[in-house]
Amino acid sequence: MSPPTWTLRFLYIGTADFDRDLAYYRDILAARLVWHFEHFGARVAAFSLGEGPLLLIADHRTAPSCMPVFQVENLAAAARALKSRGWKAQGRRFEIPNGPCYRFDDPSGNPYAIFEDQRPNALTTDH
Numbered sequence: 001m002s003p004p005t006w007t008l009r010f011l012y013i014g015t016a017d018f019d020r021d022l023a024y025y026r027d028i029l030a031a032r033l034v035w036h037f038e039h040f041g042a043r044v045a046a047f048s049l050g051e052g053p054l055l056l057i058a059d060h061r062t063a064p065s066c067m068p069v070f071q072v073e074n075l076a077a078a079a080r081a082l083k084s085r086g087w088k089a090q091g092r093r094f095e096i097p098n099g100p101c102y103r104f105d106d107p108s109g110n111p112y113a114i115f116e117d118q119r120p121n122a123l124t125t126d127h
């Protein structure tokens with residue numbers, strides 16, 4: 001069995017006070033605001049601190065929390081391969097702005113997600 005070729009794209013971070021945390025990442029850390037949106041009752045902002053995944057602060061995730069979100073080449077194929085080894089998704093497949101996604105937990109309860117980047121520019125113009 002070869003190891004997966006997933007790419008860590010996002011760290012999905014919960015916030016207890018969205019406006020305070022937005023200002024912290026932008027003004028204190030001087031992170032580059034990549035995009036910011038309010039849709040479907042959720043406020044989410046993406047920041048870049050340099051190399052590596054974007055930091056997504058989200059008011060619909062509890063704080064403190066951090067969920068790594070990995071991009072896979074083909075979500076259906078990745079899910080089939082994982083299921084054949086005993087993997088279980090948390091709930092059904094859902095959509096994020098970039099494409100279809102599954103959430104899952106490791107045996108200790110740490111959250112993760114995998115997605116297929118079908119819409120790579122979904123949020124590039126929304127600031």
